[in-house]
Amino acid sequence: AAFNLDETLQFAIDLAHSAGAIILDGARKREQMDDVDWDAILKKNTADLVTETDQATERHVKEKIAERFPDHEFIGEESWAAGEEPKLGDKPTWIVDPIDGTTNFVKGFSFHCISIGVCYQQRPVIGVIFSPALQTLYYASSGNGAFRLSPADGGSPRRLPLAKRPAPLPSLKMAVVAVEWGSDRKRETIEKKTKAFATLCGDADAGVEGGRMVQGVRSLGSAALSMSCVAEGSIDMWQEIGCWAWDVCAGTVIVQEAGGVVLGSKADALSSLSSPDFGHVTPQILQGRKYLVLRAIGDTDKES
Ligand code: IPD
Numbered sequence: 001a002a003f004n005l006d007e008t009l010q011f012a013i014d015l016a017h018s019a020g021a022i023i024l025d026g027a028r029k030r031e032q033m034d035d036v037d038w039d040a041i042l043k044k045n046t047a048d049l050v051t052e053t054d055q056a057t058e059r060h061v062k063e064k065i066a067e068r069f070p071d072h073e074f075i076g077e078e079s080w081a082a083g084e085e086p087k088l089g090d091k092p093t094w095i096v097d098p099i100d101g102t103t104n105f106v107k108g109f110s111f112h113c114i115s116i117g118v119c120y121q122q123r124p125v126i127g128v129i130f131s132p133a134l135q136t137l138y139y140a141s142s143g144n145g146a147f148r149l150s151p152a153d154g155g156s157p158r159r160l161p162l163a164k165r166p167a168p169l170p171s172l173k174m175a176v177v178a179v180e181w182g183s184d185r186k187r188e189t190i191e192k193k194t195k196a197f198a199t200l201c202g203d204a205d206a207g208v209e210g211g212r213m214v215q216g217v218r219s220l221g222s223a224a225l226s227m228s229c230v231a232e233g234s235i236d237m238w239q240e241i242g243c244w245a246w247d248v249c250a251g252t253v254i255v256q257e258a259g260g261v262v263l264g265s266k267a268d269a270l271s272s273l274s275s276p277d278f279g280h281v282t283p284q285i286l287q288g289r290k291y292l293v294l295r296a297i298g299d300t301d302k303e304s
Contacts, residue, residue, distance in 0.1 A: 117249025
């Protein structure tokens, strides 16, 4: 069957809502639990979690997609964890994280979501990110702009970015930057991250060598929602090392359609935010593990 962008986007939005109901139900059940069974939810370590709700949500999404689009391919975080390793080919391919921000979900912090991306001919073309706890939906399809639908906006979609701010920002000093610590806590990784984050927020005039003194640093615990924040303009830049295609596929479309830039790298580029080996991530979205997402910053502050 021919690939229809509008029809597929609408299906993805409906799917995000039905999956959202499963996630909310899971969240309520977790609140009622007497105790957390940590052994059951630890994946790689205490900073990498998976719950029954992640798995149930992915099963639901996968089944609905197979029913409606039997010829489409599917790549999901939990199917991957269970040993499926499909390659990204030219067919429409759904790339899904059933709960992005699982730690937030487990702790009862509302900043978690389902992230549904679709690639066609190896390019991300549809992105749907829905936070059921915040009742906020972000969506985009290639060439048609990115939108937010939130109770805060009285129920009608608003085009992203939300605010008409002077762009690019005059300097990195005016930027709010989101970073993540990730689940890899080896000394080498933590030292590099600590150094990069100190450089971002330190004040060079007060003794921090190379300090950029950004306006604020955030660490929100969901790659997909951090990217949505860059798209809406509430965060100016987000950087992470160690995420997967399902964390960033949907967000890539949303950010790009909102006029932002998504860069990716396979190389070890952590120590330098402006590393030349960051390139446009499309269409190799599955190959990189390192991402830098931003809105235009630094026209007058060239070094940034
Ligand atoms: C994770 C979150 C987290 C990010 C990790 C992701 P998950 O997704 O987005 O913020 O630091 O890279 O894997 O495990 O909650 O689906």
